[in-house]
Amino acid sequence: MAGTELPCALIVMGVSGSGKSTVAEALGKRLGWRFADGDSFHPASNVAKMAAGHPLTDEDRWPWLNAIADEIERTCKADGHVIIACSALKHAYRDVLLRGRDDVRFVFLKGTQELIADRLAHRKGHFMPPELLTSQFKTLEPPEASEHVITVSIDETVETIVDGVLRQLKFGSEKHKAMS
Numbered sequence: 001m002a003g004t005e006l007p008c009a010l011i012v013m014g015v016s017g018s019g020k021s022t023v024a025e026a027l028g029k030r031l032g033w034r035f036a037d038g039d040s041f042h043p044a045s046n047v048a049k050m051a052a053g054h055p056l057t058d059e060d061r062w063p064w065l066n067a068i069a070d071e072i073e074r075t076c077k078a079d080g081h082v083i084i085a086c087s088a089l090k091h092a093y094r095d096v097l098l099r100g101r102d103d104v105r106f107v108f109l110k111g112t113q114e115l116i117a118d119r120l121a122h123r124k125g126h127f128m129p130p131e132l133l134t135s136q137f138k139t140l141e142p143p144e145a146s147e148h149v150i151t152v153s154i155d156e157t158v159e160t161i162v163d164g165v166l167r168q169l170k171f172g173s174e175k176h177k178a179m180s
Helices: 020-031 044-051 058-077 091-098 113-122 130-139 158-169 173-177
Strands: 009-013 034-037 082-085 104-110 149-153
Touching: 009 020, 009 058, 009 091, 020 034, 020 082, 020 104, 020 158, 044 058, 058 082, 058 091, 091 104, 104 158, 113 130, 149 158
Parallel strands: 009 082, 009 104, 034 082, 104 149
Antiparallel strands: none
């Protein structure tokens, strides 16, 4: 993280099944920040398309990404803090989410396709079918350092992942919890 500036938003990113919502929610609890699941910003047509086993196109994603970017903008303007779980698979998608801001950080949950496929096979009640994982890995453009990103392995417990994120962001939960 550049300097010691507190970001107004963290975007926990990665392919489906990498643990975005779980890790983002745990980070939110630890920091006392609001959690928002990026899936809740999808229009119904996107959810129906994915539930039917069809991958989204870029045209499907633009309204969704802009809705998330609008939420980040509202939160930051109100001097709030939010942690959002969002796949953010391509550089262009992350550019839309950032909108040139330097007070937003990405947390990339990195894992192998085999590990994530196993997790998806055991997940119940989610609209994203495991069959779409291959298309997500084909779409994934791993983030670069210039994109305000920290990368963590998902091959750890949620608590260990959260500890690693906070360590890499160079702030602790108690100091910044009071600031939220």
